[in-house]
Amino acid sequence: MLNSIFLQEILRAENLKKYFRTSKGLVSAMRTGSVSLVKAVDGISLRLDEGQVYVIAGESGSGKSTLARLLLRAIEPDEGRIIFKGIDITKKKDADLKEFRRNVQMVHQDAYTSLDPRMKILDIIMEPISIHEKRSSRGERQEKVYKALEDVKLEPAVELSSNYPYSLSGGQRQRVALARALVLRPAVIIADEPVSMLDVSVRAGILELMKDLKNRFRISYVYITHDLSTSRYIGDKIAIMYAGKVVEMGAVDTVLLDPLHPYTQALIDAVSEPNPTNLLKTRSIRIREGEKIFSGGCNFYFRCLYSMDKCKKEPCLRNRRKADQFESSRDHFVSCFLYD
Numbered sequence: 001m002l003n004s005i006f007l008q009e010i011l012r013a014e015n016l017k018k019y020f021r022t023s024k025g026l027v028s029a030m031r032t033g034s035v036s037l038v039k040a041v042d043g044i045s046l047r048l049d050e051g052q053v054y055v056i057a058g059e060s061g062s063g064k065s066t067l068a069r070l071l072l073r074a075i076e077p078d079e080g081r082i083i084f085k086g087i088d089i090t091k092k093k094d095a096d097l098k099e100f101r102r103n104v105q106m107v108h109q110d111a112y113t114s115l116d117p118r119m120k121i122l123d124i125i126m127e128p129i130s131i132h133e134k135r136s137s138r139g140e141r142q143e144k145v146y147k148a149l150e151d152v153k154l155e156p157a158v159e160l161s162s163n164y165p166y167s168l169s170g171g172q173r174q175r176v177a178l179a180r181a182l183v184l185r186p187a188v189i190i191a192d193e194p195v196s197m198l199d200v201s202v203r204a205g206i207l208e209l210m211k212d213l214k215n216r217f218r219i220s221y222v223y224i225t226h227d228l229s230t231s232r233y234i235g236d237k238i239a240i241m242y243a244g245k246v247v248e249m250g251a252v253d254t255v256l257l258d259p260l261h262p263y264t265q266a267l268i269d270a271v272s273e274p275n276p277t278n279l280l281k282t283r284s285i286r287i288r289e290g291e292k293i294f295s296g297g298c299n300f301y302f303r304c305l306y307s308m309d310k311c312k313k314e315p316c317l318r319n320r321r322k323a324d325q326f327e328s329s330r331d332h333f334v335s336c337f338l339y340d
């Protein structure tokens with residue numbers, strides 16, 4: 001049960017925006033002078049509480065990775081604020097920024113490119129300690145690396161740490177990436193599609209490990225995925241993104257069991273259910289063929305089965321107000337005129 005009153009806020013985004021100016025081919029842009037604006041993140045607000053997992057879901061190109069980079073302060077927002085433990089860190093520099101970076105770590109999608117192939121596992125995991133704990137001795141650092149490897153269940157730690165990434169499987173590499181993120185005992189880990197490039201057979205193990213680390217070290221996660229099937233296993237809250245905006249958010253169970261936004265419904269249709277009888281049915285996905293983004297109104301207008309005239313105006317995220325309101329639906333927000 002989501003009970004935000006008793007939970008401590010750890011990270012909050014307020015109206016974050018990031019627009020990219022792109023030219024479709026340099027030559028044509030020079031000729032026509034046409035530059036288009038991609039609203040990668042377009043006014044996103046969310047609140048992550050201590051020990052919770054906030055799932056960000058949406059199809060490829062919806063702005064998830066850009067949001068992750070904004071939350072990490074890897075890129076600067078055009079607008080909006082990032083609040084960490086109650087302090088606005090949007091413009092912080094030097095020591096304050098370093099302290100923030102120590103506390104908010106990242107795990108990338110591709111464990112094959114995110115680990116430096118020229119470095120031993122020991123040095124890969126030790127690197128953040130060397131940056132943030134300059135006064136520690138080599139021996140202390142090594143002990144922390146071994147402990148982190150044990151925490152992610154890569155054993156025997158001493159032996160394994162002298163290997164290079166190429167000798168590890170995809171799942172083991174992702175465990176190394178988690179150990180590296182974990183070694184400084186951060187408050188938050190942002191995991192950008194951490195299992196999507198792994199074989200289905202090893203995905204569950206990594207998710208189970210993430211859940212275990214969350215409980216043992218009270219880490220909060222922002223868990224980014226284009227695949228809803230893993231969300232219910234790991235998530236507490238979820239935000240569904242479409243074209244840079246959140247179209248629906250709430251407790252994971254509420255949103256996935258009672259989806260309101262037509263886009264969320266279409267995403268759920270697309271998740272295959274592990275029920276053999278479903279294999280015989282023709283799957284119907286509630287979505288229209290159409291241009292991806294309608295600008296100036298609801299982004300989903302062209303693809304929505306229920307588009308109405310008023311959808312040419314921009315909807316905003318509203319709390320679902322129902323007479324028979326359950327506690328869990330109090331935090332259920334949707335951006336759609338069907339519920340006005």
Ligand SMILES: Nc1ncnc2c1ncn2[C@@H]1O[C@H](COP(=O)(O)OP(=O)(O)O)[C@@H](O)[C@H]1O
Pocket residue numbers: 020021022038039040058059060061062063064065066067
């Ligand atoms: N550095 C960049 N320059 C230009 N466009 C970008 C840049 N990064 C992302 N985009 C665009 O922003 C949109 C969102 O991208 P991204 O955040 O990577 O989405 P997702 O992670 O959900 O697939 C896409 O249209 C992408 O092409």
Ligand SMILES: [Mg+2]
Pocket residue numbers: 064065066192
């Ligand atoms: Mg991405």
